[in-house]
Amino acid sequence: KLVRDILSRPPIVAKQNISIEEAARILTEKNINHLPIVDEEGRLIGIVTSWDIARAVAQNINSICEIMTKHVISSTLDEPIDVVARKMSRYDISGVPVIDKSGKVVGVVTAEDLSKLLGNRK
Ligand code: SAM
Known part of the structure; x- marks a missing residue:
């Protein structure tokens, strides 16, 4: 199976000018x-997780740019899912944004998606 077969779309993304509170609201309301984090053209420039929000609160940081991880581990649509699973375990992350050829975010694959896939297998 390839990433394109299991992708949840459309992706929920945000621009870097949103506040920490807005980011927290998106994560909780969308249950993700x-x-x-994308630029004006929808291209990937960073990623924010609830861990980063916790750090913002702990260290009294108010800007997304300061808390987002800028070196994002991502995947492409044609990547086999076991390659994605290995990336997650190697880098100690639980999700990777999926980008198309132009660098635009087209979805996200999470460890939850992968475990559901294994759980459904008969
Ligand atoms: N193991 C936990 C997890 O998987 O969510 C937390 C540890 S993880 C090292 C926390 C950091 O990883 C956060 O600062 C977050 O921004 C970053 N992160 C999450 N997904 C990422 C990805 N795909 N690429 C780069 N960094 C990522």
Whole structure:
């Protein structure tokens, strides 16, 4: 199976000018833990998780740019899902944004998606 077969779309993304509170609201209201941050063209420039929000609160930081991880581990639509699983375990992350050829975010694959896939297998 490839990433494109299991992708949840459309992706929930945000721009870097949103506040920490807005990011926290998106994560809780949409029941997600990975929020890709994109530029005006929808291209990936960072990622924010609830861990980063916790850090913002702990260290009294008020800007997304300061808390987002800028070196994002991502995947492409044609990547096999076991490659994605290995990336998550190697980098100690639980989700990767999926980008198309132009760098636009087209979805997110999470460890939850992968475990559901294994759980459904007969
Ligand atoms: N193991 C936990 C998890 O999987 O969510 C937490 C540890 S993880 C190292 C926390 C950090 O990883 C956060 O600062 C977050 O921004 C970052 N992170 C999450 N997904 C990422 C990804 N796909 N690429 C780069 N960094 C990512």
